[in-house]
Amino acid sequence: MFLDSWSIALVICGLVVFFMMGFAARSAVRVLLYWDPDSDSGRQIKLENEIWLTSTLVECALGVQILSLTVFVLAADHFSGAIVGAMCATGSLLANDFGVPALTVKIGGVFLYGFWIVLHQLDIRSERYPLVRLKYIYLLTLLPLLVLDLSLGMMYIAGLEPDIITSCCAVVFGEAVGGGTNLFAGFSHFLSLLLLYGSTALLFILGGLLLAWRRIGLVVVFGGVWLWFFLLALVVITTLFSSYVYAMPFHKCPFCILKPEYYYIGFAIYGLLFTGAHLGMSVAVTEPLRQVVGLEEVTERFQRRATLWSLVLLALFTAVSSWHYLRYLLLGGQG
Amino acid sequence: MSVLARHLNILDHTLSSLWRRRLKNLSVLLVFAGVIFLIASFQLVTRALTETAEQALVAAPEITIQKMSAGRQVAVPLAYSEKLSGIFGIRRVVPRVWGYYFDEVSGANYTVLGLERDRMPASGQLDLVLDQGESPAPGRSGAALIGRSVQQGLERKGGSLLSLFRPDLSMVSFTVAGVFKEETDILTNDLIVLDIDDARDLFLVPEDVATDLCVYVANQREVPTIAKKIADALPDTRVVTRAQIRKTYQVVFGWRSGFASVCLLTALAAFVIFAWDKASGLSPEERREISILKLLGWETRDILAIRLWEGILVAGLAFVLGCTLAYIHVAFFGASLFRPVMVGWSVISPSLRLAPTVQLSQFLLIFCFSVLPYMAATVIPAWSCASVPAESALGGV
Amino acid sequence: MLIELEHVTKVYNQGLANEVTALREVSLRIDDNSMVCLRGASGSGKSTLLSIIGCVFQPTSGRVAIAGKQLSRLPDRFLTLHRRRYIGFIFQNFNILPALSVEENIMLPLVPLGMRPMVMREKAAVLMERFGISHRRRFPAGQISGGELQRTAIARALVNDPPLILADEPTAHLDSRLSHEFMDFMADLKAAGKTIVITSHDALVTEHKAVDRVIDIRDGRIHVS
Numbered sequence: 001m002f003l004d005s006w007s008i009a010l011v012i013c014g015l016v017v018f019f020m021m022g023f024a025a026r027s028a029v030r031v032l033l034y035w036d037p038d039s040d041s042g043r044q045i046k047l048e049n050e051i052w053l054t055s056t057l058v059e060c061a062l063g064v065q066i067l068s069l070t071v072f073v074l075a076a077d078h079f080s081g082a083i084v085g086a087m088c089a090t091g092s093l094l095a096n097d098f099g100v101p102a103l104t105v106k107i108g109g110v111f112l113y114g115f116w117i118v119l120h121q122l123d124i125r126s127e128r129y130p131l132v133r134l135k136y137i138y139l140l141t142l143l144p145l146l147v148l149d150l151s152l153g154m155m156y157i158a159g160l161e162p163d164i165i166t167s168c169c170a171v172v173f174g175e176a177v178g179g180g181t182n183l184f185a186g187f188s189h190f191l192s193l194l195l196l197y198g199s200t201a202l203l204f205i206l207g208g209l210l211l212a213w214r215r216i217g218l219v220v221v222f223g224g225v226w227l228w229f230f231l232l233a234l235v236v237i238t239t240l241f242s243s244y245v246y247a248m249p250f251h252k253c254p255f256c257i258l259k260p261e262y263y264y265i266g267f268a269i270y271g272l273l274f275t276g277a278h279l280g281m282s283v284a285v286t287e288p289l290r291q292v293v294g295l296e297e298v299t300e301r302f303q304r305r306a307t308l309w310s311l312v313l314l315a316l317f318t319a320v321s322s323w324h325y326l327r328y329l330l331l332g333g334q335g
Numbered sequence: 336m337s338v339l340a341r342h343l344n345i346l347d348h349t350l351s352s353l354w355r356r357r358l359k360n361l362s363v364l365l366v367f368a369g370v371i372f373l374i375a376s377f378q379l380v381t382r383a384l385t386e387t388a389e390q391a392l393v394a395a396p397e398i399t400i401q402k403m404s405a406g407r408q409v410a411v412p413l414a415y416s417e418k419l420s421g422i423f424g425i426r427r428v429v430p431r432v433w434g435y436y437f438d439e440v441s442g443a444n445y446t447v448l449g450l451e452r453d454r455m456p457a458s459g460q461l462d463l464v465l466d467q468g469e470s471p472a473p474g475r476s477g478a479a480l481i482g483r484s485v486q487q488g489l490e491r492k493g494g495s496l497l498s499l500f501r502p503d504l505s506m507v508s509f510t511v512a513g514v515f516k517e518e519t520d521i522l523t524n525d526l527i528v529l530d531i532d533d534a535r536d537l538f539l540v541p542e543d544v545a546t547d548l549c550v551y552v553a554n555q556r557e558v559p560t561i562a563k564k565i566a567d568a569l570p571d572t573r574v575v576t577r578a579q580i581r582k583t584y585q586v587v588f589g590w591r592s593g594f595a596s597v598c599l600l601t602a603l604a605a606f607v608i609f610a611w612d613k614a615s616g617l618s619p620e621e622r623r624e625i626s627i628l629k630l631l632g633w634e635t636r637d638i639l640a641i642r643l644w645e646g647i648l649v650a651g652l653a654f655v656l657g658c659t660l661a662y663i664h665v666a667f668f669g670a671s672l673f674r675p676v677m678v679g680w681s682v683i684s685p686s687l688r689l690a691p692t693v694q695l696s697q698f699l700l701i702f703c704f705s706v707l708p709y710m711a712a713t714v715i716p717a718w719s720c721a722s723v724p725a726e727s728a729l730g731g732v
Numbered sequence: 733m734l735i736e737l738e739h740v741t742k743v744y745n746q747g748l749a750n751e752v753t754a755l756r757e758v759s760l761r762i763d764d765n766s767m768v769c770l771r772g773a774s775g776s777g778k779s780t781l782l783s784i785i786g787c788v789f790q791p792t793s794g795r796v797a798i799a800g801k802q803l804s805r806l807p808d809r810f811l812t813l814h815r816r817r818y819i820g821f822i823f824q825n826f827n828i829l830p831a832l833s834v835e836e837n838i839m840l841p842l843v844p845l846g847m848r849p850m851v852m853r854e855k856a857a858v859l860m861e862r863f864g865i866s867h868r869r870r871f872p873a874g875q876i877s878g879g880e881l882q883r884t885a886i887a888r889a890l891v892n893d894p895p896l897i898l899a900d901e902p903t904a905h906l907d908s909r910l911s912h913e914f915m916d917f918m919a920d921l922k923a924a925g926k927t928i929v930i931t932s933h934d935a936l937v938t939e940h941k942a943v944d945r946v947i948d949i950r951d952g953r954i955h956v957s
């Protein structure tokens with residue numbers, strides 16, 4: 001399926017990210033080899049300038065990665081038209097062994113590039129650039145992920161045969177439809193709702209505590225709960241909220257909510273969830289930086305802001321994602 | 336001092352500097368808009384064709400049965416439909432007689448379709464796609480519904496009766512009961528719809544066979560199961576479901592547009608090189624301007640922001656311009672620039688009207704094909720411009 | 733604005749064939765609210781010294797402190813941040829962008845500060861009024877006279893209200909009337925509490941009554957006279 005427009009778009013996205021991160025890595029190697037803050041040599045000035053190149057490249061790469069994630073899901077949806085048995089993106093993602101790993105790695109990329117940008121933003125606030133080395137070592141460790149991302153994407157496309165029979169999302173996520181495999185069987189509605197809203201409440205409490213009275217343990221717990229909440233929310237959106245968006249009890253698909261038929265509500269839901277989770281986890285990720293000379297204050301200020309914003313986004317997420325469900329409860333599914 | 340205000344100021348500065356260098360920027364803009372125009376036109380054409388085909392499929396039977404012999408399609412005995420009576424879920428089995436008719440006078444190839452219209456569930460919809468006239472009463476012989484190119488052939492000859500020759504060269508004539516609409520041209524342009532008995536008569540097909548059998552199914556979800564049962568019951572047939580036809584269409588269209596995209600990528604590559612070149616060349620005045628700005632307290636990243644904004648503005652404008660022109664080209668001029676290239680399609684329907692639907696995902700695709708490579712090509716030159724040192728504007732005259 | 737330099741050395745293109753030592757072991761102290769003139773022949777290192785004081789680049793070795801803040805060994809970015817807050821530059825050839833209008837030129841240092849356009853216009857208007865160039869507001873800077881150019885350059889150096897004004901051979905291309913006028917403006921600024929450093933070998937400048945101190949530079953070394 002390499003000759004499909006969507007495949008080509010995916011490959012272009014992948015190559016653009018690869019190209020940008022590749023260039024950034026080249027700077028990283030040079031910075032790691034030659035960085036010398038005590039020198040006024042032309043090389044040091046050049047390296048200081050290259051910091052802006054790398055950060056711009058990583059920022060662009062993050063943008064393209066988010067785009068590429070969107071294209072990946074929309075492409076899967078498009079492929080479903082050509083794969084027998086697949087009726088939406090879920091079906092085509094399951095068409096071979098590389099679909100879901102490719103998606104996971106892409107999502108991972110979004111978070112990891114995001115953390116790099118957080119590091120960078122903190123670093124440039126201190127006059128000594130204390131994180132330069134850490135930042136660039138981190139950048140280099142992202143390279144394998146980048147290669148993995150690109151190759152999984154390619155293998156997924158290469159492995160798509162138009163006549164492979166796959167399952168459709170009604171079978172994968174549906175509850176006991178004709179004995180099909182059910183990924184999340186055994187999750188009762190009540191339990192998952194309880195977990196989701198419980199975690200939401202927990203996050204609010206933890207966040208409130210953090211803003212008033214910060215302790216290291218609390219910070220780590222906050223980040224951890226955000227990670228848990230992120231995964232949980234993905235599951236609950238898939239198994240529960242989505243079917244209320246579609247107003248079809250057996251249509252449980254995490255991707256179809258991105259479609260124009262549902263007013264692109266999925267973009268709002270996932271956008272809020274991803275940004276919120278990213279900020280929430282950044283609070284924990286940046287905790288060690290509070291030990292770095294010159295960054296104590298900056299980090300603390302960032303953490304406070306990130307905590308606050310992650311809570312705001314959480315509130316918005318809860319409102320937007322539960323909207324269809326609540327409307328169903330209140331209006332009984334009418335209108 | 337907010338980030339937003341800083342960017343707004345820089346954007347303002349960028350706009351005025353773009354305007355000052357409008358000639359240089361206009362050339363990039365126009366070339367880029369041209370590339371986007373080509374890519375977008377192609378995407379919209381493919382999309383419109385796929386959609387038209389899709390619409391046409393809606394009326395198609397869920398399952399078609401063809402008899403195969405020695406790897407070729409042969410006539411199906413009508414007796415086969417009785418063998419299917421044991422399968423639950425089948426609403427109706429209707430025979431069809433159809434084939435191709437070469438008209439020696441006009442040199443055109445028509446598709447002749449003989450239907451048993453009174454037994455087909457969707458036959459009422461035929462009237463909806465007729466431009467003039469109405470479909471004859473079911474079973475009435477001697478009347479035909481024809482597509483527009485058939486009608487044009489008829490007008491050129493000057494007759495009102497459609498005269499066709501049997502294989503033994505004896506002539507049959509039909510009155511024209513109706514003409515299909517322009518919108519369905521992709522399917523009906525060269526079509527002649529007859530009553531099934533008329534078609535038998537024309538092609539000299541025996542009474543007890545048909546070209547294929549259409550199977551109508553009550554519940555869509557059961558189609559694959561029923562198709563499988565039919566295939567088991569009638570081992571010498573090929574059973575084609577509507578979904579399979581659609582997927583074949585998609586693969587073919589997708590492949591074609593993909594292939595064309597690869598060709599267009601060559602144009603894009605040329606443009607990217609051009610953009611890189613334009614973005615990395617700095618005139619002495621521009622160099623001086625950058626170092627003056629730096630002396631006045633602009634950071635490297637402020638200059639970088641100017642350059643990136645410049646890229647975004649040019650690319651955004653080119654994108655809007657290219658896409659708009661492409662839409663006009665496809666919707667109002669029938670993609671006339673592509674006529675010579677689209678060999679396969681132009682033969683099917685020489686005067687096809689396309690109505691591309693505007694979908695966000697379409698534009699996302701076009702964006703990935705055009706703006707993304709452009710951005711990738713301009714980021715690094717933008718940075719190297721921004722790293723002009725401040726001191727180069729100092730000192731001597 | 734107290735300026736302290738200790739053993740400042742600047743070597744251009746260190747380690748390369750075209751290595752030039754522009755400053756050697758310069759130690760210097762410039763008091764707050766004073767006007768100092770750096771005098772020396774062409775190529776003696778005046779501009780280099782002024783650039784180091786003006787945070788344009790780092791010395792190769794030695795220490796620089798301005799208003800108590802250590803500036804040596806600071807990355808380029810923070811030098812810039814410091815420069816745009818504390819320092820106003822007036823260049824030998826004024827370095828005005830000819831395609832921009834007078835007003836736009838004056839507002840340039842404010843643009844990356846994220847100030848609202850209204851505020852920026854107001855600040856520029858006040859300065860244009862003060863230097864009598866309001867009627868040239870919308871003129872492209874390439875089309876105004878030498879005197880107006882000079883006033884535009886001074887207005888631009890003052891627009892972010894820096895405590896330290898640096899001028900690199902400002903009178904080199906001016907006739908004596910404009911040179912006098914320039915020095916009078918500088919005297920006013922000094923009276924307003926600014927610290928001013930001017931490089932020049934123009935007697936008209938060095939002999940001006942507002943100049944507190946003249947520092948001679950020869951071959952990158954300071955000669956106390």
Ligand SMILES: Nc1ncnc2c1ncn2[C@@H]1O[C@H](COP(=O)(O)OP(=O)(O)O)[C@@H](O)[C@H]1O
Nearest residue numbers: 730744752754773774775776777778779780781
């Ligand atoms: N960017 C540079 N690269 C190399 N050499 C330079 C550079 N700028 C100045 N120089 C050299 O440093 C010496 C001092 O220059 P400068 O400070 O401009 O002197 P002045 O301003 O007194 O004329 C000169 O010999 C000059 O050639």
Ligand SMILES: [Mg+2]
Nearest residue numbers: 730731778779
């Ligand atoms: Mg000089």
